[in-house]
Amino acid sequence: MLRIRKLTAVVTQLALVATFTFSTVTAKSNGRDAITQEDLKEWLTYLASDELEGRNTYTEGLGLAAGYIAERLRSWGVKPGGPNGSYFQQVAVLGIKSDNSSTITVEGGGQQWRPFVHVKDVAEAIRRALEAKPGAASGSPINVGSSANNARIKNLAYRVRDLVPGTEIVMAPTDPDLRDYNVSFDRVGDVLDFRPSRTIEDGVTEVLAALKSGAVDPDDRRWYTLRQYQFLADVERTFNDVAMDGRVLS
Numbered sequence: 001m002l003r004i005r006k007l008t009a010v011v012t013q014l015a016l017v018a019t020f021t022f023s024t025v026t027a028k029s030n031g032r033d034a035i036t037q038e039d040l041k042e043w044l045t046y047l048a049s050d051e052l053e054g055r056n057t058y059t060e061g062l063g064l065a066a067g068y069i070a071e072r073l074r075s076w077g078v079k080p081g082g083p084n085g086s087y088f089q090q091v092a093v094l095g096i097k098s099d100n101s102s103t104i105t106v107e108g109g110g111q112q113w114r115p116f117v118h119v120k121d122v123a124e125a126i127r128r129a130l131e132a133k134p135g136a137a138s139g140s141p142i143n144v145g146s147s148a149n150n151a152r153i154k155n156l157a158y159r160v161r162d163l164v165p166g167t168e169i170v171m172a173p174t175d176p177d178l179r180d181y182n183v184s185f186d187r188v189g190d191v192l193d194f195r196p197s198r199t200i201e202d203g204v205t206e207v208l209a210a211l212k213s214g215a216v217d218p219d220d221r222r223w224y225t226l227r228q229y230q231f232l233a234d235v236e237r238t239f240n241d242v243a244m245d246g247r248v249l250s
Helices: 024-031 039-046 049-053 058-074 119-131 153-163 186-192 200-213 225-242
Strands: 002-014 086-098 101-108 111-113 148-152 168-171
Touching: 039 049, 039 058, 039 168, 049 058, 086 225, 101 153, 148 153, 153 168
Parallel strands: 101 168
Antiparallel strands: 002 086, 111 148
């Protein structure tokens, strides 16, 4: 489960409010005309180096970059605009850190095959079937999907893990699931000229984005097949308890 922890940190950054008065620079070195291609290469090479860690917030590299730039400004005679005659100012930053302690539990041994297909691809296949010539889609069943998205459950778990770093895979000590659905998708291509455009990774990415945005509540029973079936069974049981001759009186 993803837990979001808010951090408040104070980072030292170069004051962007510095007053760039180049009168002293002009008197000493003719200002910007004195800046050479070699100077720019030297400065930018250092600022873009791996040593500065991308100058990311909370990194030592950010402080090194700020100090380097401040020293250059000081040598050029640029008047500082920070507090107490400094080139720096303290900025309170609100950051977000994600602590991922997710686990994926694989039931039934993980060797069972399952076909996966995006709901939008299913909708497109149905549209093509409805628009096909009469009888074109009749006969043997048409499996909608692709061989690339037909995977073992264990393989699916690892593909999800690759997209959610830090996730741990747990193999449950349950009996093997003997149901296998390693099917052929040749007919959907031959009859409907259809091939899914979305991968398993696309689906995982969408679900992850929905969880992060709050569009999907992981505790909502609607996202769990077993829980939803249990709910529907409870509804039917309640209906039967209160119904008279198949009707509920209001």
